[in-house]
Amino acid sequence: MKETRRLIYVPILHAQDDAGRAASNVSENERTRKNKESAGADRTAVEHMWQGIAAKIAELNLPWEKTRIYQDGTPVCGNEAALAERLAERGSPNYSFLIKLMKKGAVLEGTEDMELLIREYDLLNKLLMKKAVSDRESVNSEYQEKSRKLLVLRDQFIAERISATLQEGEFPIVFMGVMHRLDKLLEKEFQVSYIIYRLPFRSIGTIYNA
Amino acid sequence: MAVSDRSSSGKQTTDRKILIIEDDPDLLGLMRHVMEHEGYLVSGAVNGAEGIVRNTQENPDLIVLDLHMPEMDGIETLRIIRGSDDKVLVVILTGYASPDTIRDAADLNVSEYLSKPFENQELVSVIGSVFKL
Numbered sequence: 001m002k003e004t005r006r007l008i009y010v011p012i013l014h015a016q017d018d019a020g021r022a023a024s025n026v027s028e029n030e031r032t033r034k035n036k037e038s039a040g041a042d043r044t045a046v047e048h049m050w051q052g053i054a055a056k057i058a059e060l061n062l063p064w065e066k067t068r069i070y071q072d073g074t075p076v077c078g079n080e081a082a083l084a085e086r087l088a089e090r091g092s093p094n095y096s097f098l099i100k101l102m103k104k105g106a107v108l109e110g111t112e113d114m115e116l117l118i119r120e121y122d123l124l125n126k127l128l129m130k131k132a133v134s135d136r137e138s139v140n141s142e143y144q145e146k147s148r149k150l151l152v153l154r155d156q157f158i159a160e161r162i163s164a165t166l167q168e169g170e171f172p173i174v175f176m177g178v179m180h181r182l183d184k185l186l187e188k189e190f191q192v193s194y195i196i197y198r199l200p201f202r203s204i205g206t207i208y209n210a
Numbered sequence: 211m212a213v214s215d216r217s218s219s220g221k222q223t224t225d226r227k228i229l230i231i232e233d234d235p236d237l238l239g240l241m242r243h244v245m246e247h248e249g250y251l252v253s254g255a256v257n258g259a260e261g262i263v264r265n266t267q268e269n270p271d272l273i274v275l276d277l278h279m280p281e282m283d284g285i286e287t288l289r290i291i292r293g294s295d296d297k298v299l300v301v302i303l304t305g306y307a308s309p310d311t312i313r314d315a316a317d318l319n320v321s322e323y324l325s326k327p328f329e330n331q332e333l334v335s336v337i338g339s340v341f342k343l
Binding site for chain 1: 299319320322323324325332336340
């Protein structure tokens, strides 16, 4: 009988800095919507979340040279490590943490289908470019519906990607935005252990988490 | 922050009211002590049903809500509370992280989700940041 493999699943909240180009294109628009103090509190909450996650993962004593990282928003492109470095340099606490794990020996695996990801960014961009709150509300319901359908396809791709790339003897660790339902697909194949520290919904909401 | 007075600890007290819904009386007592020390006005409930009643009667600014309680769990409790109160801030506490409950909590407009065990100062920090925003 085949032994069920263990998988570490970390539900996370993405901040604007994690969303890459789609969010950076509209960051100025967003900045006008928030005052500096509020934005600072948001960043502190996100950094605190990642510090807590780092502490919990450190307790696991994973063999990093045998660990494969799967991160939502990371396309299968052959340049995953360079992409992670670029996002970390731009201030993403998520990717900064991944870089630390990679320096310990973990491998970052391309996780998402590029075409599906571009469709998600296009949807998100359309929503974030709306300045007026009333415009945003009407676009938001359209975004939620389309994004939800897209997420099903993205999760299917990610689950297949994990099965296809994980090598014998390797440990998978998955960082996934809270709105994904990938866990449902993975539970069929893996014994899933969840790690969570803190999720500051009020600070950053769920908008970047599809 | 609305400031009204100074507590015996020397900290400024506030007009802000916190309701803690937690079935473990020891943890409830500890959190109550910690939050009172920070100057908040604190009340407690040991189950979801009592929490729903207290929320209606006391109209707190923030609820600290344990997810895993017998009879009525935290999500069910919050669903009922949200039926009549979409304003109260909510900090969820849980010892078990399940994406299902996280998604349920997000749908019910919670402010924070904090896993157990936590340090007293972490809870203080989380509640402080929720009020600050």
